[in-house]
Amino acid sequence: MAGHWIAVAINVVVGLTLVWVLVRTIQGRPIERRIVFVYIALAVATPLFMKLEAPLAETPEVQSIVTTIKELPPGSRILISFDYDPQSAPELQPMAEAFIKFAFKQRHKVIIMGLWPLGPDQANQAIRAALEDPSVAELAPEYGVDYVNLGFQSGNEFVIQGMGSAFKNMFPQDERGTIYDNIPILRGVTNFSNVDYVQVFSSGKPGTREWVQVAADRFGATVGGGTTAVQAPEMYPFLRSNQLIGLMGGMTGAAEFEKAVEELGKANTFLLSQMFAHATVIVFVIFGNIAYFRSRRRDASTDAPTPGGIS
Amino acid sequence: MPPAPGARSIASGGRVLILTLTLITLTSSLLATDPGPGSIAPPTLIMVNDLDYDNGESLTISWVPSLDDVPGQSEVVAYRILRSSGGGQEATIGTVLAGESTFVDQSVNRDSAYVYRVATIAANGGEGYSLPTDAVVPNREWLNWDLVWLFLACLVLGGSVVFFIETARRGKKLFVRKIAGLEAIDEAIGRATEMGRPILYIPGIQDMDEVETLASLTILGKVSRQIADYDTQLFMPVARSLVMTAGRETIKTSYLEAGRADAFNEDMVRYITDEQFGYVAAVDGYMVRERPATIFLLGAFFGESLVLAEMGNSVGAIQIAGTARPPQIPFFVAACDYTLIGEELFAASAYLSGEPRQLGSLKGQDVGKGIAMAVILIGVAAATIAELTGSGFFAGVVSTLQNVFTTR
Amino acid sequence: MSLDIGVWIGALLTLGIFSFLYRDNPFYKLCESIFVGVSAGYWFCVFFFDNMVRKFYFGVFPSEAGIEPKYFLIVGAVLGALMLTRLIPSIGWISRWPLSFIVGATAGLYMMLFFVSNGLNQVADTMLPLYRETAGGDFDPAETLGTILVFIGTFTGLIYFFFSKEHKGLFGGAARVGIFFLMVTFGAAFGYTVMSRMSLLIGRMDFLFRDWLGLLG
Numbered sequence: 001m002a003g004h005w006i007a008v009a010i011n012v013v014v015g016l017t018l019v020w021v022l023v024r025t026i027q028g029r030p031i032e033r034r035i036v037f038v039y040i041a042l043a044v045a046t047p048l049f050m051k052l053e054a055p056l057a058e059t060p061e062v063q064s065i066v067t068t069i070k071e072l073p074p075g076s077r078i079l080i081s082f083d084y085d086p087q088s089a090p091e092l093q094p095m096a097e098a099f100i101k102f103a104f105k106q107r108h109k110v111i112i113m114g115l116w117p118l119g120p121d122q123a124n125q126a127i128r129a130a131l132e133d134p135s136v137a138e139l140a141p142e143y144g145v146d147y148v149n150l151g152f153q154s155g156n157e158f159v160i161q162g163m164g165s166a167f168k169n170m171f172p173q174d175e176r177g178t179i180y181d182n183i184p185i186l187r188g189v190t191n192f193s194n195v196d197y198v199q200v201f202s203s204g205k206p207g208t209r210e211w212v213q214v215a216a217d218r219f220g221a222t223v224g225g226g227t228t229a230v231q232a233p234e235m236y237p238f239l240r241s242n243q244l245i246g247l248m249g250g251m252t253g254a255a256e257f258e259k260a261v262e263e264l265g266k267a268n269t270f271l272l273s274q275m276f277a278h279a280t281v282i283v284f285v286i287f288g289n290i291a292y293f294r295s296r297r298r299d300a301s302t303d304a305p306t307p308g309g310i311s
Numbered sequence: 312m313p314p315a316p317g318a319r320s321i322a323s324g325g326r327v328l329i330l331t332l333t334l335i336t337l338t339s340s341l342l343a344t345d346p347g348p349g350s351i352a353p354p355t356l357i358m359v360n361d362l363d364y365d366n367g368e369s370l371t372i373s374w375v376p377s378l379d380d381v382p383g384q385s386e387v388v389a390y391r392i393l394r395s396s397g398g399g400q401e402a403t404i405g406t407v408l409a410g411e412s413t414f415v416d417q418s419v420n421r422d423s424a425y426v427y428r429v430a431t432i433a434a435n436g437g438e439g440y441s442l443p444t445d446a447v448v449p450n451r452e453w454l455n456w457d458l459v460w461l462f463l464a465c466l467v468l469g470g471s472v473v474f475f476i477e478t479a480r481r482g483k484k485l486f487v488r489k490i491a492g493l494e495a496i497d498e499a500i501g502r503a504t505e506m507g508r509p510i511l512y513i514p515g516i517q518d519m520d521e522v523e524t525l526a527s528l529t530i531l532g533k534v535s536r537q538i539a540d541y542d543t544q545l546f547m548p549v550a551r552s553l554v555m556t557a558g559r560e561t562i563k564t565s566y567l568e569a570g571r572a573d574a575f576n577e578d579m580v581r582y583i584t585d586e587q588f589g590y591v592a593a594v595d596g597y598m599v600r601e602r603p604a605t606i607f608l609l610g611a612f613f614g615e616s617l618v619l620a621e622m623g624n625s626v627g628a629i630q631i632a633g634t635a636r637p638p639q640i641p642f643f644v645a646a647c648d649y650t651l652i653g654e655e656l657f658a659a660s661a662y663l664s665g666e667p668r669q670l671g672s673l674k675g676q677d678v679g680k681g682i683a684m685a686v687i688l689i690g691v692a693a694a695t696i697a698e699l700t701g702s703g704f705f706a707g708v709v710s711t712l713q714n715v716f717t718t719r
Numbered sequence: 720m721s722l723d724i725g726v727w728i729g730a731l732l733t734l735g736i737f738s739f740l741y742r743d744n745p746f747y748k749l750c751e752s753i754f755v756g757v758s759a760g761y762w763f764c765v766f767f768f769d770n771m772v773r774k775f776y777f778g779v780f781p782s783e784a785g786i787e788p789k790y791f792l793i794v795g796a797v798l799g800a801l802m803l804t805r806l807i808p809s810i811g812w813i814s815r816w817p818l819s820f821i822v823g824a825t826a827g828l829y830m831m832l833f834f835v836s837n838g839l840n841q842v843a844d845t846m847l848p849l850y851r852e853t854a855g856g857d858f859d860p861a862e863t864l865g866t867i868l869v870f871i872g873t874f875t876g877l878i879y880f881f882f883s884k885e886h887k888g889l890f891g892g893a894a895r896v897g898i899f900f901l902m903v904t905f906g907a908a909f910g911y912t913v914m915s916r917m918s919l920l921i922g923r924m925d926f927l928f929r930d931w932l933g934l935l936g
Binding site: 461520556589596642691697713 | 751754755757759761802805814822825826829834839840843846847848849850851852874877880883886901902904905909
């Protein structure tokens, strides 16, 4: 609790110093960029110590994933593609963990794969985290029966294309070397028509877009996406046309999903930092514009070169 | 809000049914059913249709829902589809939600015969089984007539491309509008020459299978030709080995054309690493140490776009950027002097090279865009009139256009 | 504070890369070189073991009974080997064949994927009435406005990317509306990306404070 109050105090002091920055900016003496970095660092770090809950809106794109999974009868097969690596883990790992926990609790069968080499490792981490949850551990999901990790396969969208004919062609063995036909969960799973839902967690290419183009548009699979915030805007046209049934975009998407499925995790912990960081960015965008317009006006009146914006 | 998840499968299932011609096996009458454990009514009139125009890979099973499957107050949770083949054991191959009445089985083999049953699953755990269907064998067809509109669209688009390529080859000048970023290339190279500082060319971080990388290399051809003439220093770090070989090839050709083969050096193009931010760290380091006067960022970029463009800006370089990745364009717009937005990258490549193939493709695509604009205009007008007046004719126009343009 | 050597290495490398925010320095250069070296080596191993060993070797000579050998992989291997002719200048031109194969095959696949998913299906989805009603049959202003904006944005955006006509007069005006919509899109994308970058920073901060320093529970 001491950490919480120290963090709050730091933020109050930092907030007050912004007045000093504003005054300097108006006077035409913009602060150095390294000071901006300090502000951002504090805005990101201090909320980690705070015990506050960030407000969160409900969006149809996240809720639609939750509804879809809830409506599937227990025992449905869900294919999850992990198309990212540790670099994007802060955004995608929380949503992957919450999703797997949720899928297990709904008693669905989970088939994991990756189009990125490190994807299946991220999946194993998410599975481990899910199994540590007492309510999941109680259900004791069994490898090979309730979930399987098919591992990584190179070839980008060609892999998805190949899976349209037969998963087995692309993944003759699972990550542990067991032959496809000997894995109980995969009995009767030939291609996309035998899985009820496809969830993609992706941070680039190949990723959600490729799954929409091949699995959804070509093979009629029901695809839901979980992307980094960078990728999210590109996915919205697919959402509008229902080529993609739902989308979790970035940390806020992850936090909303965690909340909707009552699996509060890291995304919700990080949300406050996100909020503080955004507020800081907005403040400096305003300051930057003040400095810019000020320097333009001075340029016009004195015709002398002056630094514009935050240098 | 997207529709219920089953909506799409129902829609496509409906289309399948309309297009299916024969091989319908009626196996049970409305009354001939086999009540399983529990007392829920089973589905009836199970039909198995071989999907037309496929590789013999799917059968569509459809049924009349259970009498207990009443929307809103249904006792039915789901339907389970069971299949057996060659007298073997019956296995569950899929489950669909209550309210649905089709299932596409894509796990069948050509030349095998399959028998199906569909079971109703009740909320209380009860099940009601239909009678088995007759055996059905999936067939293979060589042509998919479902995609005839797609074929025609490709033919029109491909035809226009070929037409314009031929027109350009015959020496007719094809008009391409001015692209602002291109006019700055001369100035940017000249500046680096005057300042005696290097030019940095970043072709994105994707491989040779990416059209943006190909467009970037075409522009590199023109840029490096000019650099060879001016005898300026060029450095091109790459993140893919194939791009390294292709880049070297391109620059070498330019230097040969400029008659300056001696000035070409393979180290102008250097492979850094496939790792995205490893690459960024190295290129940022280069920018800070060598302070290039001009930076080209043309190709497929992801998260590294901002870091690279911002660093280039901070070392005071003139930056000309271009990418077709929508999320990255804002950073280029903010941090670079000129930005080729989206397709302008490809247009620039065509414009600079003056190559009939590229110009023809660009013109052919314009035909495609023209058609898309016309169709959107007609479609929206017809849909609005249909909505306001309830006219069946205009509703028909919209649904026809949507059928032509939807492949799902 | 963590006693795990791996966490310590991770934390020091993170701080090393952060130090660039102050200015370029030897510590940053060291971290940068380690990152570049390790990642290049890592990707070499991934590609070698995944493509050459797991996919090709075990594809042609399966390790387990019950898996059919895929002899067609040999064709790919031969094409791949032709890439190495580049090392012998006199026959280096042969390396263009596999390159053409890669470019041709992917261009073909992409044309269909993008043409269908990003082209045709999107055009079909834009054909909506500009007057929308709620489920109850009343006028729906929000949905109507949304549809009108999507229509204008799509149409004028297409005009901006039409290269066969100079942007003048009415056409030029429409193109300017198009670029306006594009800029709004870029603004939204910018916001999302800022969010993404902040998330990465939060992840690192969490690592430093939780895993390394143990200050967070």
